[in-house]
Amino acid sequence: MIIHIEAESDIPIYTQLTNQIIEGIARGEIAPGDSLPSVRAFAADLGVNMHTVNKSYHELEKKGIIKIVPKSGAIISSIEQMTEEKKQLIEAGFKPVIAEAFVLGMSKKEIEELVSGMLNQMKER
Template identity: 40%
Template sequence: MFISLDFESKDPIYLQLSQQIIEGIARRQLCPGDTLPSVRSLAADIGINLHTVNKAYQQLKQDGFLHIHRQKGVVINPDGVPKADDQYRSKVEHELHPIIAENICRDLNKEEFLNMCSHIYSEFTKDGES
C-alpha cells in the first residue's frame, strides 16, 4: 500500500494516515489478517514521528479496523471491520450536516452533491456496485 501525505494540508498527519489505511481496506488493497508495518518502521519509511503513527494506529484500533498484538504486530481486523450500527449511522449523519449545509450555502444543488457521492462511492466498489 502506498501512503501519500500532504504536509501542507490543514488535516493532521495522523488523520491523513488513518484515512488512507481505511481507503486501502475499502479498496481491498488491505484485507482482514494482513499485517501493517510496525509503528517505528512506518514512521521511518514515510518520515514522520512515531507518535503520529501510533496515534493513527490507536484510533484505527479503537474504531475496529486494526488489532495490535505484541507478537503478531499490527493486523487488519481478522474478523473484518465492524458493520454499521445505529451509533455509527448517527455519527455519519452528524458529520454530514455541516458538509451539506456548506454545499447549500455554495449553491451546489442536491443532484450535483448526490452525483459526487455516487461517483466517490463507486471508486471504492467493484464496477460501481454496492
C-alpha cells in the first residue's frame, strides 16, 4: 500500500499516517494479520522523525486497530465486536462534521451521496 503524506498540510503528519493506514484497511489494501514496518524502517523510508511514526502507531493501538509487537513492528488486529461505547465515540465524531456540512449549505441528499460514495470505495465484509 502506498502512503502519501502532504508535507506542508495543517493536519499533523502522524494524523495523516493514522488516517491513511485506517483507510488502507477499509479499502482492503492491507488486511488483519498483515504487519506494518518497524518504526525505524517506516520513519527512515518516509524521512520523518521516529517519534512521528511512534505516535501514530500508539494512536492506532489505542483505537484497537493494530497490536504493537516490540522490536518487530506492528500487526493489524482482526475485527472485534462493535461495543456500545465505541459506537458512541464514532457518533460523537460524525455528528459535528455532518452538521457542519449541512450548515455550510450541503443538502441532506448531497451528504448522503457523499457518504455512500465513500462507502463504495471500501471493501464489503
